[in-house]
Amino acid sequence: MLQIKNLVVSVEGKKILKGLNLEIRAGEIHAIMGANGSGKSTLAHLLAGKEGYEVESGEITYQGMNLLELDPEIRARAGVFLAFQYPLELPGVSLNYFLRTSLNSVRAHRNLEPLGVREFNDLLKERAKALELDPDLLQRSVNEGFSGGEKKRNEILQMAILEPQLAILDETDSGLDIDALRVVASGVNKLRAKDRSFLVITHYQRLLNYIIPDYVHVMLDGKIVRSGGKELAFELEQKGYGWIAES
Amino acid sequence: MENTAVDINLLSNMRETFEKLENLMAIDLQDQPPEVIDSKKYAWKMFLELKPELTAKLEGWRYTDPAKFLAKISMSSERTKLSLALKAVSLDGFYGITSTNGVDFGFQEFSKSADLKPLIANFSDLFQKEAPVRLRELIAKHFTARNYSQADALFALNAALAKDTLLIYVTPEMGEVKIKIDHLLSTLSDKMVNSRVFLILEDQARATIIEEYNSQNSFNYFLNGAIEVFVGQNAKFNYTRILLGDETATHYARVIINASQDACVKFDQINLGFNTVRNEILFNLNGKNFDGHLNGLTIADGDQHVDNFTEIDNRAPNCFSRELFKGVYAGRAKGAFCGSIIVRREGQKTNAVQSNQTILLSETAEINSKPQLKIWADDVKCTHGATVGKLNEEALFYSRSRGIDLETSRKILLMAFVGEVISQIEDPSIRSYVSELVNITIGKKIASSFS
Numbered sequence: 195m196l197q198i199k200n201l202v203v204s205v206e207g208k209k210i211l212k213g214l215n216l217e218i219r220a221g222e223i224h225a226i227m228g229a230n231g232s233g234k235s236t237l238a239h240l241l242a243g244k245e246g247y248e249v250e251s252g253e254i255t256y257q258g259m260n261l262l263e264l265d266p267e268i269r270a271r272a273g274v275f276l277a278f279q280y281p282l283e284l285p286g287v288s289l290n291y292f293l294r295t296s297l298n299s300v301r302a303h304r305n306l307e308p309l310g311v312r313e314f315n316d317l318l319k320e321r322a323k324a325l326e327l328d329p330d331l332l333q334r335s336v337n338e339g340f341s342g343g344e345k346k347r348n349e350i351l352q353m354a355i356l357e358p359q360l361a362i363l364d365e366t367d368s369g370l371d372i373d374a375l376r377v378v379a380s381g382v383n384k385l386r387a388k389d390r391s392f393l394v395i396t397h398y399q400r401l402l403n404y405i406i407p408d409y410v411h412v413m414l415d416g417k418i419v420r421s422g423g424k425e426l427a428f429e430l431e432q433k434g435y436g437w438i439a440e441s
Numbered sequence: 442m443e444n445t446a447v448d449i450n451l452l453s454n455m456r457e458t459f460e461k462l463e464n465l466m467a468i469d470l471q472d473q474p475p476e477v478i479d480s481k482k483y484a485w486k487m488f489l490e491l492k493p494e495l496t497a498k499l500e501g502w503r504y505t506d507p508a509k510f511l512a513k514i515s516m517s518s519e520r521t522k523l524s525l526a527l528k529a530v531s532l533d534g535f536y537g538i539t540s541t542n543g544v545d546f547g548f549q550e551f552s553k554s555a556d557l558k559p560l561i562a563n564f565s566d567l568f569q570k571e572a573p574v575r576l577r578e579l580i581a582k583h584f585t586a587r588n589y590s591q592a593d594a595l596f597a598l599n600a601a602l603a604k605d606t607l608l609i610y611v612t613p614e615m616g617e618v619k620i621k622i623d624h625l626l627s628t629l630s631d632k633m634v635n636s637r638v639f640l641i642l643e644d645q646a647r648a649t650i651i652e653e654y655n656s657q658n659s660f661n662y663f664l665n666g667a668i669e670v671f672v673g674q675n676a677k678f679n680y681t682r683i684l685l686g687d688e689t690a691t692h693y694a695r696v697i698i699n700a701s702q703d704a705c706v707k708f709d710q711i712n713l714g715f716n717t718v719r720n721e722i723l724f725n726l727n728g729k730n731f732d733g734h735l736n737g738l739t740i741a742d743g744d745q746h747v748d749n750f751t752e753i754d755n756r757a758p759n760c761f762s763r764e765l766f767k768g769v770y771a772g773r774a775k776g777a778f779c780g781s782i783i784v785r786r787e788g789q790k791t792n793a794v795q796s797n798q799t800i801l802l803s804e805t806a807e808i809n810s811k812p813q814l815k816i817w818a819d820d821v822k823c824t825h826g827a828t829v830g831k832l833n834e835e836a837l838f839y840s841r842s843r844g845i846d847l848e849t850s851r852k853i854l855l856m857a858f859v860g861e862v863i864s865q866i867e868d869p870s871i872r873s874y875v876s877e878l879v880n881i882t883i884g885k886k887i888a889s890s891f892s
Contacts, residue, residue: 243841243842244838265841265846267842267844267846270841270844276842282835282836284836284854286856286857286858286860287857292853295853296840296843296844297844299845299846303844335857352843356843356844
């Protein structure tokens with residue numbers, strides 16, 4: 195699904211990723227853990243196609259394509275989804291309209307007929323209900339006036355609507371209380387499938403109690419310095435990131 | 442610079458042009474009633490007196506050189522007589538009037554219901570035909586006996602040269618009167634057109650008027666418009682002006698709204714066309730408890746220049762006004778917003794909020810924003826704010842990361858930005874009509890500014 199080889203990336207002349215390697219196969223859940231500033235979010239943004247990053251060397255292959263050559267919208271249509279750590283507010287853009295435009299862009303790419311207003315509304319209502327999102331929010335502007343938890347659940351709602359192949363969750367647990375965390379995790383777990391992979395980026399181990407990863411990677415100073423199974427997350431939680439740096 | 446040479450040449454011919462214009466006016470006046478002759482002759486005299494004073498040195502003309510308009514006066518004035526066309530328009534519940542080249546609206550009435558109808562008339566005809574005495578009084582009071590002040594040269598020119606004036610008179614018995622006025626510029630050469638509209642709403646009356654300005658044939662037109670509105674006590678007036686003219690044409694308009702006690706006015710100025718535009722919109726709040734808004738929306742690209750000059754003059758207590766002007770400028774387009782809120786000593790408890798927000802889509806686009814508060818009363822709430830920015834890159838990325846292409850993402854964000862103005866348009870059919878026009882304009886202008 196996704197291969198990252200020897201990736202070196204800088205922002206405004208400063209190296210952030212310093213030779214990162216990662217392979218994710220279809221159906222796998224990978225977690226990347228690391229301290230603040232280790233480069234986790236840079237990786238997430240880079241995968242989604244954000245501008246402002248300079249790839250000095252290395253490559254990213256997604257489903258056989260050179261991901262770095264694709265515009266963000268093409269990546270999204272090809273199945274890459276980023277759940278933002280800080281979802282943007284779009285005042286004046288109704289969530290319903292935004293999501294329908296989004297889904298129909300993705301469907302067009304997959305040679306599917308666009309969904310009409312009614313069909314889409316039914317789908318949206320059903321998916322929102324599963325995430326315990328207030329139906330009133332669907333009529334409001336995207337994320338405007340949403341609480342932190344509502345914003346995060348809205349990200350998962352978008353993921354549930356777009357049904358991506360590779361979902362990247364960037365610190366989706368930050369700012370969530372335990373109930374919201376459970377709802378969000380269950381939303382993610384419902385989407386687990388043979389042909390769908392997840393890259394879960396988090397600072398804390400607690401999200402991984404709910405979304406059980408196949409692999410855990412520890413990122414330090416722009417590189418993956420250790421990989422293991424889900425037990426690595428527990429070890430990190432007990433010993434802290436300092437333990438990795440020292441060892 | 443070929444254009445400059447032409448302009449200088451035209452300016453040197455000014456004296457000759459003025460003589461021609463004066464002769465034309467004299468011919469028009471031959472069969473007019475004395476009230477009209479007097480007011481027109483006076484207006485012409487005032488134009489000649491005030492013209493030298495209309496320069497870029499005037500405070501209100503800092504961002505738009507009046508020469509852009511004055512130079513166009515030397516074009517021959519359009520005199521073609523074309524008849525009034527009444528037609529059904531696509532807007533639900535509206536009657537349509539078409540004025541071609543600003544002349545000859547004729548005297549026609551049309552039925553709204555069986556016996557109640559708005560009076561729609563050619564101004565000068567009113568003196569010959571049997572106009573209601575009350576209406577003649579109102580016209581004498583508000584429109585013929587007028588004083589001109591320093592910056593009024595173009596307004597006086599309009600009063601002198603406008604061949605016909607469209608007059609709409611609304612009484613409360615008529616119910617809500619809905620009219621769409623299409624001003625069409627269509628000739629076979631460069632022309633100046635003076636168009637003039639008077640609207641009178643009696644006490645308690647209700648009217649929704651939409652005016653659309655269009656041009657055909659891509660000639661160098663100069664439309665000099667004047668709209669004067671008298672809104673009676675407790676009357677309710679919704680008014681939308683849409684500029685769609687070709688980018689070879691120039692538009693200047695003076696809009697004066699005189700509001701009485703308890704009046705409610707919702708005004709929306711939508712600028713989507715013309716090469717050079719200046720709107721001077723003046724609200725005179727003459728009675729207490731006014732409630733309303735003065736909003737504007739500009740989408741400009743290429744070499745367009747759009748100047749919105751507004752003044753809300755609170756002359757009575759307890760008036761409530763909201764002013765929101767938004768603009769999107771691309772290419773080398775230039776915009777100006779000068780908004781004054783005046784609160785006179787009588788204007789205690791005034792509550793006025795003004796906001797001007799602009800998005801510049803290119804490095805070469807420009808906006809000058811100048812709010813002004815002139816307050817003589819001590820118990821008022823007045824605020825103003827101005828913002829200028831680019832499209833939010835983070836928001837664009839967010840939208841694209843959801844599979845929405847760059848152009849559509851820009852369009853969605855821009856429509857959301859201007860949507861705040863559109864959503865405040867009172868009449869639902871005008872609201873959706875404007876939304877559609879703005880959507881099309883944004884689509885075109887985005888395509889041209891980023892391709």
